[in-house]
Amino acid sequence: MINFKNVIAEKIAKQIDMSKEQIEEYIEIPSNKEMGDYSFTCFKLAKELKKSPQIIATELKESLSFEENEISKIEVVNGYLNFFICKPVLIKEVFKEIDIKKENYGSSKLGEGKNVVIDYSSPNIAKPFHIGHLRSTVIGNSLYKIHKFLGYNCIGINHLGDYGTQFGKLIEGYKRWGNEYNIEENPIDELTKIYVRINELCKEDESVLEECRNNFKKLEDGDEECVLLWTKFKDLSLKEFQRIYDLLDIHFDSFNGEAFYSDKMPEVVKILEKTGRLVESEGARVIELGEQMPPCLIEKTNGSTTYATRDLAAILYRARTYDFDKALYLTSYEQILHFKQVFEVAKLLDIDEKYTKNLVHVPFGMVQLKSGKMSTREGNIIKLEDLLNESISRVKSIMETKNPDLEDKDKIAEIIGIGAVIFNDLYNSRVKDEIFDWDEMLNFNGETGPYLQYIYVRTNSILKKAGYIPKIEEIDYEQLNDKGAIDIIKLLYRFEDTIKQSTEKYEPYIISRYLIELAQAFSSYYNNNKIITDNKKEQDARLYLTYSVNIVLNSGANLLGMKMPERM
Numbered sequence: 282m283i284n285f286k287n288v289i290a291e292k293i294a295k296q297i298d299m300s301k302e303q304i305e306e307y308i309e310i311p312s313n314k315e316m317g318d319y320s321f322t323c324f325k326l327a328k329e330l331k332k333s334p335q336i337i338a339t340e341l342k343e344s345l346s347f348e349e350n351e352i353s354k355i356e357v358v359n360g361y362l363n364f365f366i367c368k369p370v371l372i373k374e375v376f377k378e379i380d381i382k383k384e385n386y387g388s389s390k391l392g393e394g395k396n397v398v399i400d401y402s403s404p405n406i407a408k409p410f411h412i413g414h415l416r417s418t419v420i421g422n423s424l425y426k427i428h429k430f431l432g433y434n435c436i437g438i439n440h441l442g443d444y445g446t447q448f449g450k451l452i453e454g455y456k457r458w459g460n461e462y463n464i465e466e467n468p469i470d471e472l473t474k475i476y477v478r479i480n481e482l483c484k485e486d487e488s489v490l491e492e493c494r495n496n497f498k499k500l501e502d503g504d505e506e507c508v509l510l511w512t513k514f515k516d517l518s519l520k521e522f523q524r525i526y527d528l529l530d531i532h533f534d535s536f537n538g539e540a541f542y543s544d545k546m547p548e549v550v551k552i553l554e555k556t557g558r559l560v561e562s563e564g565a566r567v568i569e570l571g572e573q574m575p576p577c578l579i580e581k582t583n584g585s586t587t588y589a590t591r592d593l594a595a596i597l598y599r600a601r602t603y604d605f606d607k608a609l610y611l612t613s614y615e616q617i618l619h620f621k622q623v624f625e626v627a628k629l630l631d632i633d634e635k636y637t638k639n640l641v642h643v644p645f646g647m648v649q650l651k652s653g654k655m656s657t658r659e660g661n662i663i664k665l666e667d668l669l670n671e672s673i674s675r676v677k678s679i680m681e682t683k684n685p686d687l688e689d690k691d692k693i694a695e696i697i698g699i700g701a702v703i704f705n706d707l708y709n710s711r712v713k714d715e716i717f718d719w720d721e722m723l724n725f726n727g728e729t730g731p732y733l734q735y736i737y738v739r740t741n742s743i744l745k746k747a748g749y750i751p752k753i754e755e756i757d758y759e760q761l762n763d764k765g766a767i768d769i770i771k772l773l774y775r776f777e778d779t780i781k782q783s784t785e786k787y788e789p790y791i792i793s794r795y796l797i798e799l800a801q802a803f804s805s806y807y808n809n810n811k812i813i814t815d816n817k818k819e820q821d822a823r824l825y826l827t828y829s830v831n832i833v834l835n836s837g838a839n840l841l842g843m844k845m846p847e848r849m
C-alpha cells in the first residue's frame with residue numbers, strides 16, 4: 282500500500298533542508314476531517330528559516346507537485362499545510378491490499394527474525410487463579426498475537442509460582458491432615474484450606490514452622506517424599522488452571538515456572554559474588570542499588586533463595602535459550618519496584634547489554650467491582666472460572682429473550698460471554714484500574730465485545746445474502762465517494778498503523794478503540810445506505826466495502842484474543 286505520509290514527507294524533504302524522518306514527525310492526522318487527511322506544521326520551521334509559518338506554508342505549497350494524483354488538494358491554513366488524499370486512489374490501494382492479503386491484511390514482516398519473550402498469566406500453584414491474573418493473561422495473550430501478526434517470533438511463558446517457603450508449609454499440612462481433604466476432587470480450594478490451617482498452627486507453635494522450613498529445604502535438595510507431594514500439588518493445580526486456559530483458548534510455549542530455576546540459581550549467585558557487589562546485610566545477602574531503590578534481596582538469612590533470584594536466573598536462561606530481542610513481563614503495578622530492582626541487578630550478569638536493555642515490565646492496574654474493591658490481596662477473592670461461567674450464563678439468558686430459536690446457542694453464548702470479558706479488559710489503557718460492571722460490558726449497543734460481534738455478524742449476513750464477493754477489477758471506486766464510505770476506507774487504511782502503535786506502546790486498547798470506531802462507522806453507513814440494491818455497480822462497491830470491514834473486524838478481534846460468532 283502507498284504510505285501517504287511517507288510520500289508527502291519525501292516531497293517536502295526535497296524542498297527544505299530537513300530529514301524525511303524529522304518531517305514525518307511534524308505530519309499529523311488532523312482531528313477535524315475538514316482539515317484534510319494529513320497536516321504538516323510549519324511552526325517548528327519558522328525560527329530556523331526566519332520566516333512566518335504562513336509564508337513557509339505558502340511557498341512550500343507552490344513548490345510541491347504530486348505526479349501520481351495521490352494528493353488531490355493542498356491547502357494552507359494558519360501556518361499548516363493540509364493535504365487531501367485523492368479518494369479513488371485511496372480506495373483502490375486499500376481494496377487491492379485486502380484482495381491480496383485477505384485475513385492477513387494489516388500484518389507485516391516488521392518483526393521478522395526477532396524474538397520476543399512474553400512472560401504472562403503466571404498464577405501461583407495451590408492458590409486460586411483469581412481475577413487479578415485475568416488481566417495478565419488477557420493482555421499478555423493479546424500482545425503475543427499482535428507481535429506475531431507483525432512477524433515477530435513469540436515465546437509465551439507461564440512463569441508459574443510453584444516455588445518458595447509456602448510449599449514447605451503445604452507439604453507439612455498435607456502430611457498431617459492430607460486424608461481429611463479431597464484434593465483430587467477440588468484441588469485449589471482444599472489446598473488453600475490446608476494452607477490456612479497450617480499457617481495458624483505455625484503461629485502457635487514455632488517448632489512446626491521450623492518443620493515447614495525444613496520441608497522446603499528438603500524439597501530444594503530433592504528429597505523424594507517432598508518432591509512427590511510438590512509434584513502432586515503442581516499437577517492438580519495445573520489441571521484446574523487448564524480449564525480456564527481452555528475457556529479462553531490460550532496456549533503457552535513454556536510452563537517453566539519458578540521451580541525450573543532452582544538448579545540455575547547457584548550460577549547467578551556466583552556471578553554476583555564475583556562482581557563484589559553482593560554484600561551481607563543483617564545476615565542476608567543483597568545487592569545495594571543506591572539511593573533510588575532499596576537493595577535487592579538475593580539470599581535470605583537461612584540461605585534460601587528469593588523471587589528476585591529466580592527472576593535473575595530466568596533472565597540468564599532466556600537470553601541464552603531464546604536470544605531475545607525483547608522480553609516482556611506482565612504483572613500488576615504492585616510489582617513495579619521488583620522489576621526495577623531485578624532489571625538493575627541483571628546488568629551485573631554475564632550477558633550482553635542487548636538483553637538487559639530490552640527487559641520491559643508492562644504493568645497494569647487493578648480490577649475493581651463497580652461496587653467495592655476486588656483486590657487480590659484481600660479476602661473477597663473472585664475466582665476467574667466462576668466469573669467466566671457467569672458471563673456465559675448471563676449471555677445465555679439475554680439470548681433466551683432476544684433470539685430464542687438460535688441454533689448452537691451454547692457455543693455462541695460462550696463466544697460472546699468470553700469475548701465480553703476479554704474486550705472489557707482491553708478497552709482502556711492498561712495502567713488504569715479496571716471497573717468491572719456486568720451491565721456495561723454485556724451491553725450489545727455499547728462500546729463492548731458483544732457490539733463488535735454483532736456488527737461482524739451483520740456484515741456476515743449481508744455477504745451471505747449477496748452470495749458472492751465482487752472482483753476488485755470490476756469495482757467502480759466513484760461509487761464510494763460519499764463521506765460515510767470514505768470514513769470507513771480511511772479507517773481500513775489505518776489498520777496496520779494501529780497495530781504497530783499498539784505494539785510500540787504494549788497497549789491492545791489502541792486496537793479495541795479502533796475496532797469500535799470501525800464498527801460504528803460501518804453501522805451508520807449501513808443505516809444510511811442499502812448494500813444490496815438493484816444497481817449492480819453500486820452493490821459491488823458497497824459489498825466489497827462490507828467484505829473489507831468483515832475481514833478487519835475479525836482479525837482485529839482475534840488480535841485481542843476474541844472469537845467471532847458466525848451468527849447471534
Ligand code: ARG
Nearest residue numbers: 400403404405440442592612
Ligand atoms: N506469580 C506471580 C504473581 O502471581 C507473577 C509472576 C510474574 N513473572 C515473573 N517473571 N516474575 O504475582
